[in-house]
Amino acid sequence: MNEKPPRVTVKTLQAMKRKGQRISMLTAYDYPTAKMLDEAKVDCILVGDSLGMVVQGKSTTIPVTLEEMIYHGEMVARATDRAMVIVDLPFPVGQLSIAHTVESAANIMKRTQCQAVKMEGGHQQAAAIRALVDAGIPTIAHIGLRPQSVHALGGYRVQRDADQLMTDAKAAEQSGAFAVLIECVPPDLAKLATEQLSVPTIGIGAGPHCDGQVLVTNDMLGWNSGYVPKFVRRYADLRSEAAKAAKQFCEDVQKGTFPSAEESFGS
Numbered sequence: 001m002n003e004k005p006p007r008v009t010v011k012t013l014q015a016m017k018r019k020g021q022r023i024s025m026l027t028a029y030d031y032p033t034a035k036m037l038d039e040a041k042v043d044c045i046l047v048g049d050s051l052g053m054v055v056q057g058k059s060t061t062i063p064v065t066l067e068e069m070i071y072h073g074e075m076v077a078r079a080t081d082r083a084m085v086i087v088d089l090p091f092p093v094g095q096l097s098i099a100h101t102v103e104s105a106a107n108i109m110k111r112t113q114c115q116a117v118k119m120e121g122g123h124q125q126a127a128a129i130r131a132l133v134d135a136g137i138p139t140i141a142h143i144g145l146r147p148q149s150v151h152a153l154g155g156y157r158v159q160r161d162a163d164q165l166m167t168d169a170k171a172a173e174q175s176g177a178f179a180v181l182i183e184c185v186p187p188d189l190a191k192l193a194t195e196q197l198s199v200p201t202i203g204i205g206a207g208p209h210c211d212g213q214v215l216v217t218n219d220m221l222g223w224n225s226g227y228v229p230k231f232v233r234r235y236a237d238l239r240s241e242a243a244k245a246a247k248q249f250c251e252d253v254q255k256g257t258f259p260s261a262e263e264s265f266g267s
């Protein structure tokens with residue numbers, strides 16, 4: 001009988017930081033992708049609101065709704081045995097009243113059965129992070145470039161303000177965040193935060209010094225067309241492979257070579 005592997009928890013991630021073991025995180029938005037990532041032993045699977053851009057084809061993450069996060073989060077959580085599943089709080093859940101933030105996050109936890117939520121913000125969201133943690137909802141804070149604030153930040157830009165980053169990082173930690181995700185900052189700033197925090201840092205476009213790394217799976221598998229950020233490493237070219245297969249299928253249908261006798265039922 002196949003025993004289920006133990007689930008990665010907040011404690012696992014904190015022990016990994018202490019032992020200097022790097023944490024892997026990738027995004028998923030559907031059951032088969034989440035199952036594949038879980039079997040590949042990715043430590044954390046993030047149901048990111050990046051789904052607005054990579055799944056829905058929108059230009060920002062801002063239009064993504066709470067119901068959409070729950071819809072995708074439930075499929076992902078159901079597919080996993082080992083990975084910690086983290087679901088994003090969509091805009092503007094973390095920016096409204098604290099009661100609304102806690103209620104929305106609790107709704108996500110109840111209906112998806114995920115293990116944690118992610119919220120954009122640090123210093124300004126400190127009270128909301130504290131309220132989530134006090135309600136028993138493990139929370140990871142997302143600082144540096146916060147895509148939900150793209151218009152306020154003047155675009156998807158590298159964030160170079162060291163004081164702001166450290167203020168956000170420390171406020172998140174002091175409010176009880178179990179980890180801090182740092183997006184698009186120079187490596188030396190991410191290094192400073194990683195050294196000064198006792199909770200793990202997970203970087204994206206933040207250089208090699210973080211305690212862990214996260215990428216958008218669709219980017220790293222080469223599944224998207226169009227712009228790919230500088231920090232993405234392409235581990236596969238699935239879009240070209242899939243396009244070749246689709247063209248071959250069209251040719252076979254036109255030539256009448258699909259389906260063959262073996263692919264048909266006998267009478």
Ligand code: KIV
Nearest residue numbers: 027048049050204214
């Ligand atoms: O929404 C998301 O997928 C994210 C990653 C870019 C870290 O926040």
